[in-house]
Amino acid sequence: MNTQHPPRPPLSGLTRRASLASLAGLAVWGLGRPLPGQAAAATPLLRTIPSSGEAIPVVGLGSWITFNVGQDAAGLAASTDVIRAFLAGGGRMIDSSPMYGSAQATIGHALGMLGRPKTVWSADKVWDGDLARGTAQMDTSRQRWGVERFDLMQVHNLVGWQAHLPRLFEMKAAGRLRYVGISTSEGRRHAEFEQIMRSHPLDFIQISYNLLDREVEQRILPLARDRGIGVIVNRPFRQGALPRQLARHPLPGWARELGCEDWAQAALKFVVSHPDVTCAIPATTQVRHVQQNLAAGQGPMPDAALRARMARDVAAL
Amino acid sequence: MDEWWTYRPSDFLMFSPSIYWRLFEALNRFGWPLALLAVTVVSVIWAARRRAQTKGAEETGSVRLAALLLAGCCLLVAWAYFWQRFTPIYSAAPVFAALFALKAAGWVLLAASPGVRWAPRSLRSEIGVWLAGWALIGHPLLALVFGRPLWQAEWFGLAPDPTVLGGLALLLMVDTTQLRTSRLIGRALWVVSLSWCAISSLSLWTLGERQGLVLLTLGLLALGAGTLRHR
Numbered sequence: 001m002n003t004q005h006p007p008r009p010p011l012s013g014l015t016r017r018a019s020l021a022s023l024a025g026l027a028v029w030g031l032g033r034p035l036p037g038q039a040a041a042a043t044p045l046l047r048t049i050p051s052s053g054e055a056i057p058v059v060g061l062g063s064w065i066t067f068n069v070g071q072d073a074a075g076l077a078a079s080t081d082v083i084r085a086f087l088a089g090g091g092r093m094i095d096s097s098p099m100y101g102s103a104q105a106t107i108g109h110a111l112g113m114l115g116r117p118k119t120v121w122s123a124d125k126v127w128d129g130d131l132a133r134g135t136a137q138m139d140t141s142r143q144r145w146g147v148e149r150f151d152l153m154q155v156h157n158l159v160g161w162q163a164h165l166p167r168l169f170e171m172k173a174a175g176r177l178r179y180v181g182i183s184t185s186e187g188r189r190h191a192e193f194e195q196i197m198r199s200h201p202l203d204f205i206q207i208s209y210n211l212l213d214r215e216v217e218q219r220i221l222p223l224a225r226d227r228g229i230g231v232i233v234n235r236p237f238r239q240g241a242l243p244r245q246l247a248r249h250p251l252p253g254w255a256r257e258l259g260c261e262d263w264a265q266a267a268l269k270f271v272v273s274h275p276d277v278t279c280a281i282p283a284t285t286q287v288r289h290v291q292q293n294l295a296a297g298q299g300p301m302p303d304a305a306l307r308a309r310m311a312r313d314v315a316a317l
Numbered sequence: 318m319d320e321w322w323t324y325r326p327s328d329f330l331m332f333s334p335s336i337y338w339r340l341f342e343a344l345n346r347f348g349w350p351l352a353l354l355a356v357t358v359v360s361v362i363w364a365a366r367r368r369a370q371t372k373g374a375e376e377t378g379s380v381r382l383a384a385l386l387l388a389g390c391c392l393l394v395a396w397a398y399f400w401q402r403f404t405p406i407y408s409a410a411p412v413f414a415a416l417f418a419l420k421a422a423g424w425v426l427l428a429a430s431p432g433v434r435w436a437p438r439s440l441r442s443e444i445g446v447w448l449a450g451w452a453l454i455g456h457p458l459l460a461l462v463f464g465r466p467l468w469q470a471e472w473f474g475l476a477p478d479p480t481v482l483g484g485l486a487l488l489l490m491v492d493t494t495q496l497r498t499s500r501l502i503g504r505a506l507w508v509v510s511l512s513w514c515a516i517s518s519l520s521l522w523t524l525g526e527r528q529g530l531v532l533l534t535l536g537l538l539a540l541g542a543g544t545l546r547h548r
């Protein structure tokens with residue numbers, strides 16, 4: 001399918017429930033923003049999914065490497081602790097893929113131990129060039145998670161997207177999915193990404209974005225805004241390399257003004273403060289880090305001028 | 318895989334170092350009696366070789382036993398390590414399991430080949446003896462050197478790296494040049510073993526483990542020694 005779809009006006013065709021959810025989300029988001037001259041209340045920042053008006057917390061949880069623990073009992077227990085802390089802290093979106101080894105099974109194990117909490121917002125991917133195998137793969141993924149249906153299914157790294165996207169839209173129409181998206185990472189295949197964004201009514205894209213990898217600011221993020229597509233950000237920390245790289249430098253004054261305890265929080269605030277980002281999905285194996293990540297989605301957020309300064313200052317280090 | 322040139326080794330890394338080393342702990346808790354058995358058999362083979370060399374006799378029974386032992390070890394590594402424990406966390410693990418099963422077949426063929434015997438004592442074969450000792454005792458102790466508990470050590474017969482090093486040691490100690498068949502089998506075993514040293518070294522380096530340098534160095538040592546002629 002390669003028809004040109006017109007840009008989706010924000011919040012068009014909403015159901016009453018979605019409208020109310022949207023209003024509630026905006027209200028909570030509004031509550032999260034500081035009034036002039038006042039300190040910010042510590043409420044999680046919510047973002048509205050453009051295609052539906054649903055509001056979700058701006059900090060989610062990734063699972064690449066961190067949840068690939070196989071049958072290791074200690075690894076499974078630690079992953080369960082991380083997910084418990086994530087959900088207890090108000091987090092909702094958990095992202096995974098069949099490409100991530102045993103991460104899906106780890107998530108399923110954790111959710112089972114936690115009583116299948118209803119607040120989980122499940123995002124997964126199809127990663128097979130063949131339509132029939134990909135369809136079976138999605139079913140296997142769902143069983144591993146232990147969910148009745150995924151909130152979001154993405155075509156991982158655009159593998160077989162021509163075959164999978166029409167099927168995913170059919171599944172969405174039939175109520176077997178809520179949202180459809182595509183994913184890439186580390187700046188790959190952006191030209192093709194743009195073409196698909198212009199020609200298909202996607203709900204989400206997933207891309208890499210952080211203080212140093214900012215290519216998407218030029219075209220992809222503005223296009224997502226114009227097309228009413230939600231944006232999920234992977235690699236906000238460059239898989240941990242960014243905070244490690246920056247750790248030897250003292251935290252700048254602007255970071256402390258934003259309430260950041262360390263470079264990781266500053267890096268994550270940079271990402272989630274972009275108005276076109278719906279959710280960032282840092283991955284971690286540690287409860288302390290997931291709590292710090294959630295905290296980065298609260299309190300004061302940099303405006304456009306400060307964001308530009310943050311990027312300049314970090315690039316200069 | 319589009320834009321393949323943009324991929325780095327770290328892009329294929331699917332697991333953390335802590336999970337990787339705990340695989341060996343799970344493996345050792347399962348198979349430590351087998352590792353002890355392998356060490357015992359190697360000691361018997363070494364004694365038989367020494368006796369044969371002392372007496373100046375051409376003795377092939379212990380050579381074939383050594384090759385069969387390595388075949389068994391490679392099969393155990395393929396099943397207990399790659400298939401049972403590594404496959405859940407690494408999508409390429411079944412390929413490695415197949416590779417080690419192929420190595421096992423190679424060792425069986427070498428054991429059955431009429432053209433294989435212990436090589437006369439030489440610098441090359443003595444390096445092989447030293448490398449065999451490393452595979453049995455030195456390599457497992459790397460766990461302690463790099464700050465890991467002994468339960469996470471890599472033991473000959475269970476873990477791939479010391480098992481491959483043991484195989485390279487044997488290739489240095491035997492003469493496979495008497496017949497074309499045994500020569501070809503020997504070369505194939507060299508290629509597969511050295512390829513594994515390269516793959517594993519790169520994987521360890523990508524994991525941030527300096528132990529990868531040790532394996533790379535030993536692989537290069539074996540390669541260099543392999544170019545020496547038996548006296």
